[in-house]
Amino acid sequence: MDLNSDLGEGFGIWTLGDDDALLDIVTSANVACGFHAGDPSTMRRVCSSAVSRGVRIGAQVSYRDLAGFGRRRIDVDATTLTDELRYQIGALSAFGPVTYVKPHGALYNTAAVDPVHASAVAAAAAAFGLPVLCQPGSVLARLAAEAGLRVVFEGFVDRGYLPDGRLVPRGTEGAVLTDIPTVTDRAVRMARTGEVVAIDGTVLQLPFESLCVHGDTPGAVSMATAVRTALLAAGLPLSPF
Template sequence: MPLDLNSDLGEGFGPWTMGDDAAMLDIVTSANIACGFHAGDPSIMRRICALAVEKGVRIGAHVGYRDLAGFGRRDIAMDPAELRDEVLYQIGSLDAFAKAAGDRVRYVKPHGALYHSASRDRRFADAVLGALADYDPGLALLGPAGSELAHAAAAAVRFVGEGFADRAYTPSGTLAARGLPGAVLHTDEAVAQAVSIAVSGKARAVDGSGEVAVQAASICVHGDTPAAVEMARRIRSSLDEAGVPVAPFC
């Protein structure tokens, strides 16, 4: 079964840049493009959409809390109805640039703090799903299997389970908080974890207690991870060597 390889891209703002988006687009099959709330701006959104279409990479809306200063990694207390409107706004904004480039937004992936809050709180999961339903029920939703996002999506939209190459997992199967030792994996560890998730559906727990199940049809390499391009290139090569075909999920 083919496996998708995705990355969070377009996360600069104005003159400030993050990561090598053009190089990552030569490797990944899906691009989660920032929509201007946690990162990105209209010119960056246009440029990354055009590059993605040129390279045959699928476009996803990487929606987040309106938190440029915190890069969308801070929890924000929001009314679910307001969150639904903000997610809808972000999807529509990116889709305008995707269509101008000759394609469209095909899926949605929450970013950072929103990814985690919507994964554990059904109110926020329903808000994200409500925005998808408002805009286009044909969009897919990318997120962690077994989460509230997955449960909310079950009867509404196509859900795609996601695993992470460069982030460690807790014994309960959630991502280890970034501030914990060992939470962000180095290249060798990330390559090994990506292949393990792809082949056996398992990853090592950060505390060394054993393995945890990770159901994933797509694996993420964060664009802001140190040496992200080399990491992604090695992961793709290792997946090829393991006999795992790499292809977009939509």
């Protein structure tokens, strides 16, 4: 099982999360590419640290939304969005070996259901021949597969799920999980059986290949450490996908 986290999300003098601590825990790093967070020096530093630890680097691409941390849907046409996503992947590639693409925030959620924005993500990834990390059953997963790309299915150990398999919107009760024992039990179940319980009690069966602990979740380092420990204790080895 792969364990990933969103990293490099500081900007200038502002820091968010403990990138170095998380790089000692995860196997894949989704690195912000400057459009929702991150700057060239942060990108260089995180990529260098990831390479030295054997952690795979993914381009965490976003809408152009620094002010909103990429958590606002932007109404942009497919051509412009594709160009902006390719620009971000190319920028991160200047600092390290990018091995996959993962949309961030509002783009992740929009591409799960919107063919126009999903097609832009798939086209940008295809321009570099990169796998796409995304939700199982999403529109993006289908379009990326149709483009001949490897699709890697992701699960979120610290986010709530709706009965249809989508994530509970942020700002809604149950959207973010912070209780570590709950999260670790959930992670082991997701990795072992592909099951995750939605907020209404529905048991979803999904083909997870990578589990995510958000770097900006309160107590992210402690949570990621506990998740890693629990997975290994359950006989579930960790390695990049």
